[in-house]
Amino acid sequence: MTRDYIPKITDVRELGQVWTPDWVAEAMAAYTMSQGAESLFDPACGNGSLLAAGKRFAARKHTAFLANGMDVDLRVLDGFKRQGLDHSDMNRIRIGDYLADPPDAIYPAIAVNPPYVRHHRIGGVRKRELQSMVMGTMGRRIDARAGLHVYFLIQSLKQLAPNGRLAFIVSSDICEGVFSRQLWDWVLRTYRLDAVLQFSPEASPFPHADTNAILFLIQNSKPRSEFIWARCLKEDPISISEWIESGFEAAYPNLLEVQTRTVSEASATGLSRPPSHHLTSFTLGDVASVMRGIATGANDFFLMTREQASHRNLPSSFLKPCISRVRDLDGDRITEECLDRLERKGRPTLLLNIPPSPFEELPLSVQDWIREGESLGLHNRPLIKTRRPWYRMEQRRNPPLLFAYLGRRDCRFILNEAGVVPLSCLLCVYPKSTSAKDVWQALNRPETIANLASVGKSYGGGAIKVEPRALERLPIPDEIMEGLAVNLPIQEGLFNLATG
Numbered sequence: 001m002t003r004d005y006i007p008k009i010t011d012v013r014e015l016g017q018v019w020t021p022d023w024v025a026e027a028m029a030a031y032t033m034s035q036g037a038e039s040l041f042d043p044a045c046g047n048g049s050l051l052a053a054g055k056r057f058a059a060r061k062h063t064a065f066l067a068n069g070m071d072v073d074l075r076v077l078d079g080f081k082r083q084g085l086d087h088s089d090m091n092r093i094r095i096g097d098y099l100a101d102p103p104d105a106i107y108p109a110i111a112v113n114p115p116y117v118r119h120h121r122i123g124g125v126r127k128r129e130l131q132s133m134v135m136g137t138m139g140r141r142i143d144a145r146a147g148l149h150v151y152f153l154i155q156s157l158k159q160l161a162p163n164g165r166l167a168f169i170v171s172s173d174i175c176e177g178v179f180s181r182q183l184w185d186w187v188l189r190t191y192r193l194d195a196v197l198q199f200s201p202e203a204s205p206f207p208h209a210d211t212n213a214i215l216f217l218i219q220n221s222k223p224r225s226e227f228i229w230a231r232c233l234k235e236d237p238i239s240i241s242e243w244i245e246s247g248f249e250a251a252y253p254n255l256l257e258v259q260t261r262t263v264s265e266a267s268a269t270g271l272s273r274p275p276s277h278h279l280t281s282f283t284l285g286d287v288a289s290v291m292r293g294i295a296t297g298a299n300d301f302f303l304m305t306r307e308q309a310s311h312r313n314l315p316s317s318f319l320k321p322c323i324s325r326v327r328d329l330d331g332d333r334i335t336e337e338c339l340d341r342l343e344r345k346g347r348p349t350l351l352l353n354i355p356p357s358p359f360e361e362l363p364l365s366v367q368d369w370i371r372e373g374e375s376l377g378l379h380n381r382p383l384i385k386t387r388r389p390w391y392r393m394e395q396r397r398n399p400p401l402l403f404a405y406l407g408r409r410d411c412r413f414i415l416n417e418a419g420v421v422p423l424s425c426l427l428c429v430y431p432k433s434t435s436a437k438d439v440w441q442a443l444n445r446p447e448t449i450a451n452l453a454s455v456g457k458s459y460g461g462g463a464i465k466v467e468p469r470a471l472e473r474l475p476i477p478d479e480i481m482e483g484l485a486v487n488l489p490i491q492e493g494l495f496n497l498a499t500g
């Protein structure tokens with residue numbers, strides 16, 4: 001008996017070999033074929049899960065079915081039989097690179113789960129070829145940090161027949177990357193976006209991935225000003241397919257949260273993010289500035305416990321209290337007692353901070369420790385060797401607030417009562433003029449925290465990551481901002497937008 005091909009971790013990374021579960025494949029087939037298409041094209045067909053869903057759909061509707069597809073890897077076709085596809089379904093499957101050598105045809109129905117291959121795995125020559133394809137299609141370049149999946153979207157849209165339909169499931173970073181605005185401006189100006197379907201963590205189609213899946217349903221017809229934006233709460237192939245076939249009219253309140261959005265609002269907010277109707281333009285940047293924490297380049301050397309510092313005889317004026325990982329913070333304040341607790345657990349809480357004095361003028365114990373670092377070759381490490389001298393740490397004022405920027409449900413602002421500096425796992429937040437405590441309370445209000453979704457990047461399991469510039473764009477609701485302004489010195493124009 002032959003066994004199905006099972007992708008190895010390298011096949012997942014280099015070729016994006018992750019199969020679509022049947023319940024999502026059914027929904028994708030329902031959308032693409034419900035207008036009467038009797039064929040389905042999958043340019044990255046893998047084990048055939050999408051084509052098999054198309055075949056089942058056609059069987060239910062008693063129509064003919066023709067499978068069309070490509071894959072770069074012959075081995076994956078082993079899975080066809082198990083999916084219920086037979087020899088006749090393989091006649092139009094070609095082995096080849098879809099982006100380098102796409103079929104010269106257009107299709108009424110295309111379903112794609114493209115290989116999710118990040119841009120740093122795409123070679124320079126290939127990137128240039130892909131860019132020239134983009135130029136020919138969109139009439140402009142796209143940021144080179146786009147992954148392979150982005151090019152699959154552009155190429156598959158290009159191959160849609162008039163009124164043809166595309167179902168495209170992909171990581172939501174396609175809406176959140178640096179290239180996203182250029183990409184979606186073009187898509188939304190050129191095609192009709194019918195619906196976007198997101199998945200709650202409980203209904204994640206790829207539960208082991210560290211990214212969030214998002215399904216786009218797009219038709220090659222005149223763009224409309226509105227589209228359906230829905231969130232799927234649990235697996236239910238039948239109802240989701242019925243909902244799609246009903247033209248998104250049927251209601252399934254326990255299964256789907258559905259809303260109608262305007263294309264203009266959603267493209268400004270980001271298609272993967274919930275709608276944002278902020279009438280004010282107040283953001284965190286109005287009341288604070290943000291910097292990432294310190295990157296040491298060698299935590300084992302620069303970071304230490306009090307006991308290690310005393311053993312090395314390092315003077316306290318050469319050490320700064322420090323927080324080196326988010327897990328060391330268990331609430332929304334960091335105090336001296338928290339540092340003592342960490343020390344009792346053996347966690348380092350001190351960062352070596354050597355002033356810019358000449359080496360000879362440093363205390364002998366510090367000189368010895370620097371020599372120890374050199375004997376370990378630290379001064380030749382990539383980040384460290386850019387510093388002058390190599391052992392002089394990046395400088396940060398003690399931030400009054402810290403922000404834990406990568407979390408599942410616990411992204412929060414932390415009041416820095418212990419005067420620590422954080423490492424780069426945290427962001428430093430510096431209130432501009434109002435009291436740190438007031439800003440801290442305003443930022444930790446659930447209404448403000450909820451807005452993180454509108455500026456952050458979403459990851460698997462509901463995690464979110466917010467970079468410093470994005471955090472400065474965090475909207476602060478009007479009523480919270482007004483409460484804050486009581487303590488703000490008059491800031492020219494701050495409230496003009498709200499009142500005018």
Ligand SMILES: C[S@@+](CC[C@H](N)C(=O)[O-])C[C@H]1O[C@@H](n2cnc3c(N)ncnc32)[C@H](O)[C@@H]1O
Binds near residue numbers: 097098
């Ligand atoms: C995410 S899987 C999807 C497979 C299947 N369509 C599904 O939905 O379960 C992506 C597939 O793309 C294939 N692939 C990777 N690079 C490709 C390329 N340049 N051209 C065509 N197929 C490619 C991989 O071998 C893999 O089978």
